[in-house]
Amino acid sequence: MNKKLLCVLAGVGFSLATYAQSIQVKRDTVVTEDTDKYRVVTNRFWDNxxxxxxxxxxxxxxxxxxxxxxxxxxxxxxxxxxxxxxxxxxxxxxxxxxxxxxxxxxxxxxxxxxxxxxxxxxxxxxxxxxxxxxxxxxxxxxxxxxxxxxxxxxxxxxxxxxxxxxxxxxxxxxxxxxxxxxxxxxxxxxxxxxxxxxxxxxxxxxxxxxxxxxxxxxxxxxxxxxxxxxxxxFKKRNWDKQSTTTITNSYDEAALAALISRVKQLSNDNDELRKLLANAKDTTITNINVMKNMLAAPILVTFPINKSVVSNEARVNLGFFAKLIKETNPDMVYTVTGYADKGTGTPQINERLSKERAESIFKVLVNEFGVNPAQLKVQNKGGVDNMFYNDPRLSRAVITYAEILDK
The missing domain is CATH 2.40.160.20 (Porin)
Incomplete structure (x- = not known):
């Protein structure tokens, strides 16, 4: 009986690992320039x-x-x-x-x-x-x-x-x-x-x-x-147009659908597995959480300078992100962290702006896409130096990532 149980458990783990490794994650950076000819980015004092x-x-x-x-x-x-x-x-x-x-x-x-x-x-x-x-x-x-x-x-x-x-x-x-x-x-x-x-x-x-x-x-x-x-x-002589940079994670939809389907099937087989384990003379296992290691990949949403409003494009990506949160491990907690560009604005303004950006993402996930607020933790870091590619626009952002908490 013990050998049979070990084979079943090994099969479950191997199945999850195989499907998880088959999902290809691609990170895309999209820069959208404002087309309004009357709206430009305000330059620094020593420009123009x-x-x-x-x-x-x-x-x-x-x-x-x-x-x-x-x-x-x-x-x-x-x-x-x-x-x-x-x-x-x-x-x-x-x-x-x-x-x-x-x-x-x-x-x-x-x-x-x-x-x-x-x-x-x-x-x-x-x-x-x-x-x-x-x-x-x-x-x-x-x-x-x-x-x-x-x-x-x-x-x-x-x-x-x-x-x-x-x-x-x-x-x-x-x-x-x-x-x-x-x-x-x-x-x-x-x-x-x-x-x-x-x-x-x-x-x-x-x-x-x-x-x-x-x-x-x-x-x-x-x-x-x-x-x-x-x-x-004197330089700088011109005026830049406002732009929004969004970094998104895309997946192999077929592989992702297969993985979710497989997880649901394993969850349905949970009762049968517990029955087999209950019959084992020297083994007592009361619960198997087959979704323990399932989590949604981190996501980054950027904002225009001095803004905390979530764009429609970012909402689309947050919708996919929310779907993964709800369909995978319900015990997984995701940290929503807000940032601002240290090169613009005072420390007080950047502290407020980074907090407002994090709260905006939290509200979209909870109010618009039904994510359990208990699965979200909100924090902010104020103004930071260029976090990615020496580009200050990527510091005007919110990053959401998973934390595994013991329960």
């Missing part, structure tokens, strides 16, 4: 900086300036600036512009060598040409309307970016003046290559009426300038 310079012409609008010939009012202008784009549609810059202003004055002491304006409104009204140096520092907020309304496209030839800003305009010529300015303009850029753009910057600045040394009852005065120049874009 730019440096520009230009030169052009300007004209001053002030008291008595309109009495001069138009050509006599035009003077050279320069423009220097450093800026950064925080997104394809919003950027800031700080810079300086200025040089010389030509206007007219009634005060001969302020005039340019006492030279009279050729164009006089009437004979007894004397105006004199005035020239003075100035500089203007300013800070602007730019709105790239092309990207805001048309979506980001790296190789787009033309972009138009209106801007608003404040500044400080100074002249050290007599009488010295320092005035706060309000600025508005249009920044036009034409792509020359990945690093350089040709630019046309049209700027208007408004300061107090006293800036030119004359109070004429105007609301304000200031220069209107146009500068042609170049801008250099």
């Amino acid at each position: 900086w730019f440096l520009g310079a230009g030169a052009g012409a300007q004209i001053f609008f002030g008291d008595h300036a309109k009495q001069m010939k138009f050509g006599d009012r035009i003077t050279p202008n320069y423009e220097l600036y450093l800026g950064k784009w925080f997104s394809p549609g919003i950027g800031v810059r700080a810079g300086a512009n200025g040089f010389k202003i030509n206007t007219a004055t009634q005060d001969v002491a302020l005039s340019k060598n006492g030279k009279k304006v050729d164009k006089q409104p009437w004979d007894d009204y004397k105006l004199y040409e005035r020239e003075f140096d100035y500089y203007h520092v300013h800070a602007d907020v730019l709105f790239n309307l092309t990207n805001i309304f048309g979506g980001f496209r790296e190789k787009r030839f033309y972009n138009i970016s209106p801007y608003l800003g404040v500044g400080y305009m100074v002249t050290n010529d007599k009488p010295k003046q320092k005035e706060v300015s309000l600025n508005a303009g249009i920044f036009n850029s034409f792509r020359l290559g990945s690093a350089f753009d040709l630019t046309l910057d049209v700027r208007g600045a408004l300061v107090n009426d006293r800036f030119d040394g004359v109070l004429g009852g105007r609301f304000g005065e200031g220069p209107l300038s146009a500068s042609l120049g170049l801008v250099y874009k």
Whole structure:
């Protein structure tokens, strides 16, 4: 009788081992890129900086300036600036512009060598040409309307970016003046290559009426300038599209179905086996768990940056995973571990995000696919360095794997 029992037990073990070894597991990595042209990944602080310079012409609008010939009012202008784009549609810059202003004055002491304006409104009204140096520092907020309304496209030839800003305009010529300015303009850029753009910057600045040394009852005065120049874009220059990376395990469905069928058959034969063992004179075995070593293979689900929502694609894979959990060893406990990318976000944010991701997977398995919550244990690791292939996207993930607990 003992020999017969040993043969039956050996046959059970050999059958399980043979079927288990016949299942081929294949790991597939799928990267899905977001096709929404308005949505990109936010870059780091030191990305998307730019440096520009230009030169052009300007004209001053002030008291008595309109009495001069138009050509006599035009003077050279320069423009220097450093800026950064925080997104394809919003950027800031700080810079300086200025040089010389030509206007007219009634005060001969302020005039340019006492030279009279050729164009006089009437004979007894004397105006004199005035020239003075100035500089203007300013800070602007730019709105790239092309990207805001048309979506980001790296190789787009033309972009138009209106801007608003404040500044400080100074002249050290007599009488010295320092005035706060309000600025508005249009920044036009034409792509020359990945690093350089040709630019046309049209700027208007408004300061107090006293800036030119004359109070004429105007609301304000200031220069209107146009500068042609170049801008250099520091790396990183472009914006990445969001992507989702999913690592899935695929099986030989026929072999898996055969294994499950064989396990069920062995489970049905359990009663008969116990009867045989009960008849053995020197052997007492009360329970044989033929599914003791059965478990579902680990699964990894990744998330977009700063997100914890489970995608539909990941839900499909979790459905297969849940089916294996429910059809195999009910005493097997699976650990659901959440992670975040250490390279982005603060430790506090990564701790919260890794916890939310693990809880999201737990809820899908339990609420949507009916996995027994007693078979799941949830934990999180916060932000971690690149776990796989030196790719930070694979650290924005949840890994679920089996733990064998003694019962």
